[in-house]
Amino acid sequence: MTETIDGEAVAADVRETVADEVARLSDAGVEPGLATVLMSDDPASETYVSMKQRDCEEVGIEGIHVEIDADAPAEELYETIDDLNARDDVHGILVQMPVPDHVDKRTVLRRIDPEKDVDGFHPENVGRLVAGDARFKPCTPHGVQKLLDAYDVETEGADAVVVGRSDIVGKPMANLLIQKSPVGNATTTVCHSRTEDLEAKLADADIVVAAAGIPEFVDGSMLKAGATVIDVGINRVDADTEKGYELVGDVDYESASEVAGAITPVPGGVGPMTRAMLLYNTVKAAGIQTGVDVNLD
């Protein structure tokens, strides 16, 4: 029988842990704050940012939201980051991606104080992760690790295939899976658009992390029986629904769930975990910046 990996439930557990640590910080006179910066008219981006703000409220993190016109000069975003870097009540800063084309993404990522970089995208934090000394693990791969751990999926010695090589998911995911640490020690293959024989790689995979950004790219016929399938894709495809779209993963859930041992749904899988790990990183950031001990691994 295929087990459904319940991201909502595991995310709720993470939020509970985070709320406990928020209380500990509060006892020490610290109220953790997360700033979200949105420079986009994209409705999906607006939805995600408002979800993040709601999450903050639930666990007692102060949410600070800044909106910048999508056609404002790039300098406006850079200066907003400088202001947030300087604020004592802001411990985490998230600039919602993607930013408009006239904004230099690399400048944005470098401009955020690395101690406030709760996405873990600043080169200093990327370097630390690769060196095995992570400060902030990027939220999505970290959330995937938590899911694997919560469902007792053995990664040590397992053959893992990560489909996708993005800076925000594929690369850090592969890095975490190969590390000599819990939920690591997997033999990890990273596949991408130039991979010659994806089918052959997937056929041997005990763990598949699908993060290609292509709707229903992986289907059941490609999977090894009993594989653990983690679907990172959140694709909005036009559909005859109330909202005019439906959410589809990078995995064809119907066929995959007939073959997989365990699988994450979309929605309700990796997405809620990404948001929960953002709260986790924010509390961790507040601890680092104030010297107050927080009890997070």
Ligand SMILES: Nc1nc(=O)c2c([nH]1)NC[C@@H]1CN(c3ccc(C(=O)N[C@@H](CCC(=O)O)C(=O)O)cc3)C=[N+]21
């Ligand atoms: N600086 C930055 N950091 C990010 O972490 C970041 C970003 N930019 N840009 C966009 C992506 C996307 N992302 C999502 C997180 C959670 C859900 C999520 O919770 N999804 C729900 C459903 C949401 C819905 O109903 O639309 C689910 O899968 O169950 C979705 C998308 C974070 N991102």
